[in-house]
Amino acid sequence: MQYLVSVIDDKTDSGTEEEMVAIRAFNERLRAGGHWVFAAGLAAPETSTVIDARGEEPVFTDGPFVESKEHMAGLWIIEAPDLDVALELMTAGSKACNRRLEVRPLLFV
Template sequence: MSVELDQSGPRPTEAEQERNFARVGAVNDEMKAQGIWVFAGGLLPYDSATVVRVQDGTTTMTDGPFAETKEQLAGFWVIEVPDLDAALGWAEKCAEACEAPIEVRPFDGLA
């Protein structure tokens, strides 16, 4: 599950961030207690990104995201649940906790 953040809008206040961190922490604790937690993490804002491309044997590195869009990947959870319905239930809890859209996508196998 990935967190989508519209970074074109105003940044949350410190109080809003603290409230969301507490709510996300509670959901994380619930996931761990139920044994579905694998990994989670937040990401720094998109302007901290470096994009690495290799084309025709030449490597280029540029600042910022590849796609110019206002919605950016802000963080993610990796969970192990039995089916899509269970994943969507957790996505609902996560969306409410962090007040951001959550995209649910299964792995294409595990490496």
């Protein structure tokens, strides 16, 4: 079972060096436990571009696709047998990156 973990933030480029050290250590723990699939930080939401190719001509618009006070600042994809394991792992992840996280199951991979 895989889960998408979104990092919730209301600022951009707000990570500190201390947080980065803690995140690296946490990622090592994910790898050692066989839970690591992927992780990345994201550039500011204003850098995004929305594509709509449902019509004849693709349309590109300046993103983000939803304006909100909070946004996704980074993500993990983790492997865990069930939600309890995912929540326990990412409780440590929330401490490491010092942000709130949203844990959401992937449908099927």
